[in-house]
Amino acid sequence: METKILSATKKDIAAAGEIIKNGGLVAFPTETVYGLGANALDEKAVKSIFAAKGRPSDNPLIVHIAEKEDIYPLVKEVTPEAKALIDAFFPAPLTIILKKSNIIPYATSGGLDTVAVRMPKNETARALIKASGCPIAAPSANTSGLPSPTKAQHVIDDMTGKIDAIIDGGDCDYGVESTVITLAADVPTILRPGAVTKEMLETVLGRVEVSRAVLSGMAENETASSPGMKYKHYSPKAQLVLVEGAKKRFEEFVNSRKNAFALCFEGDDIKIPHITYGSESDDLSQAKELFDALRRLDEAGAVKVYARAPRKNGVGMAVYNRIIRAAAFRVIDLTKTFVFGLTGQTGAGKGFVGEALKTFGFNVIDSDRISRELTDRGSPVLSVLQAEFGADIVNGGELNRALLAQRAFSSRERTDELNRILHPAIIERCKKEAKGLCVIDAPQLFEAGLEKDCYKIIAVVAPRETRLERIILRDGITEKNALERINAQLSEEYYIKNSDFVIVNDGKTDVKSAVKEIIDEIL
């Protein structure tokens, strides 16, 4: 099919109106995003919209009208709440859901008994509806699943050859789709946030709810109040991760990433390849630029993208709703401490993994260092240790660590004793030091019960022979002592069973790329 590119002139709009009258498909500008329009009352035409977009047929379309009174034939009843919203806002980036009348085909309503109606503000859109002489059903004019089109070029990219015509009306003002509010529920509920904000709707309706699915994902087997919520949305080809946290934390985090892109605000100090979407203080600018930015990331060949999170209220709610979907709900929250656990058998080479994690921006908290600090000269812990392991482990006020290790690690029972004395204090200190993205390097992570506080656990294991050699070399101890230590530890099976990731450091593994693989999976 040849797709005509039209302009927003009277003549072209009239021609486009004819196409729609005759059951064809025309993409047109609105103040939110470009729509892909067909006669809303013509079942066959409506079905061709679903085909052109590759859209699931149970996802209902919005019916666009040119005048306020045009809503009456489409719905069973214009309720007082609907009337109040129409009077206060229409024409606007606002869609109202009501019980449908019989003239709306089920193809348009996705099989539902309700219909979504919107009177756009955009003059070209309304002129087209008038020229068509019918209400126009129009979803966003993108291929299903891709970011919505906010520029004519986006529509050309997605729809050329699939539809009759595209009216080029320049860039869309808002850049995110309309607010969708249902008045068919007990309490007016926002199903999709947009430029008409919850705060604005409340001034007219009083109480307005926001569907839980707006800011978070839907639980599996939860039924969607708006079918559109359950589908994958706005997804660039790149894997997007939404990063919560203030500017500075975001910059630090992103600048420590390698082979990644950032989706950030203007003025953010980003040292890796990046694309901006608006400015931090202006959520309208974010809305306007987001979808284009997502498309540009793909054009730039981004594979992994860390996106700075917008705020969640005002128009920010609409931006957040789109971006968290684009990220398929992958979120890293830097305002919370992001604690990873690193553990493993003695001699397995945990240290190398810790070093590798540092290069990925992790702050490594070394529990051995904390343990040493806690047993420094003059520490009250020393006398407790002496009572348990013998007075001679302290010499001239100084702890003889080698001697303590020899005694404490000689059997499981003795190790447990040492842990009982040291662990509570070590845990407290670890927690105090944990900030942002960090990993607690703790050989005794499980024994101390620290795993409960860890987001993900990485364990390092190695063959027994290898560990034995390493320990003897590293600590200059006898083979007998080294074996005792190894035997006092948890088994390899235990680490494998209780960790999220296991690195087998047998000398052949490239630790850095093993760590990178893990990071790619979780960050």
Ligand code: TXA
């Ligand atoms: O700004 C907009 O609303 C744009 C422009 C073109 O007007 N249109 C748009 O349409 O975004 P679309 O189809 O991409 O999104 C419509 C959303 C979908 O999530 C759909 O599930 C929901 O509205 N929806 C439509 N009718 C509904 C109904 N009867 N009940 C619940 N949700 C409905």
Ligand code: MG
């Ligand atoms: Mg859409």
